Amino acid sequence: xxxxxxxxxxxxxxxxxASELAGGLLxxxxxxxxxxxxxxxxxxxxxxxxxxxxxxxxxxxxxxxFTLIKITRTYQTEYCGIFGLPTQMLEILGLTxxxxxxALEQYQAHLQKDGLHPLVKKTLEEIIGDxxxxxxxxxxxxxxxxxxxxxxxxxxxxxxxxxxxxxxxANCLLDKHFSTFFPASTV
Numbered sequence: 508x509x510x511x512x513x514x515x516x517x518x519x520x521x522x523x524x525a526s527e528l529a530g531g532l533l534x535x536x537x538x539x540x541x542x543x544x545x546x547x548x549x550x551x552x553x554x555x556x557x558x559x560x561x562x563x564x565x566x567x568x569x570x571x572x573f574t575l576i577k578i579t580r581t582y583q584t585e586y587c588g589i590f591g592l593p594t595q596m597l598e599i600l601g602l603t604x605x606x607x608x609x610a611l612e613q614y615q616a617h618l619q620k621d622g623l624h625p626l627v628k629k630t631l632e633e634i635i636g637d638x639x640x641x642x643x644x645x646x647x648x649x650x651x652x653x654x655x656x657x658x659x660x661x662x663x664x665x666x667x668x669x670x671x672x673x674x675x676x677a678n679c680l681l682d683k684h685f686s687t688f689f690p691a692s693t694v
Contacts, residue, residue: 512571512573512624513688514684515683515687516688518578518684519617519685520564520567520568520627521575521577523560524564524565524568524578525561526578526583527557527558527564528557528561529581529582529584530557530582530583530603530606531555531556531557531558531560531561532554533554533583534550534553535550535551537550537599538550538551543596546596546648549644549648553603559637560634563630563633563634564630566630567627567630580682582609582675582679583606585675585679586606589675589678597660597661597664600648600649601645601664601665603641603645604642604649605669605671607638607641607645609672614638618635
């Protein structure tokens with residue numbers, strides 16, 4: 508049986524919504540401005556899916572009768588606060604990949620919560636399907652980059668980004684809503 512959403516879960520869903528919205532805006536700007544023709548289409552698709560995810564969270568919160576909470580601290584702000592502003596497309600794609608991996612893990616952990624409301628479960632399941640695709644297209648770009656002889660550069664970047672991910676997630680867990688809803692050991 509589904510339990511009513513707590514204040515913490517309402518905050519978490521609003522956080523998801525804001526992070527998806529921020530990701531969509533970023534991917535859209537990249538798609539608009541990139542000089543790399545081979546990235547225009549996947550960046551545009553990624554932007555559209557992120558915006559769709561933000562809309563799904565908006566609809567879910569609306570259907571549950573909640574007011575959207577204004578969230579300005581998202582996954583993206585946490586990552587960039589630690590990493591700094593990326594200056595190369597490879598850095599942007601790398602940050603996106605670690606963030607998408609974290610979001611996927613977060614959504615999967617949320618899906619395992621006892622008493623999950625059916626609307627939240629439906630939204631999580633729909634979004635999880637897209638998130639795996641987000642990981643694959645970026646990995647394909649990285650495979651091409653590695654094949655061009657940039658293995659060491661990519662390995663160093665990945666190591667740095669994994670450290671950024673751990674720190675960013677630890678920062679999220681400092682938030683009382685996250686630490687209550689997701690004890691550090693769950694994701």
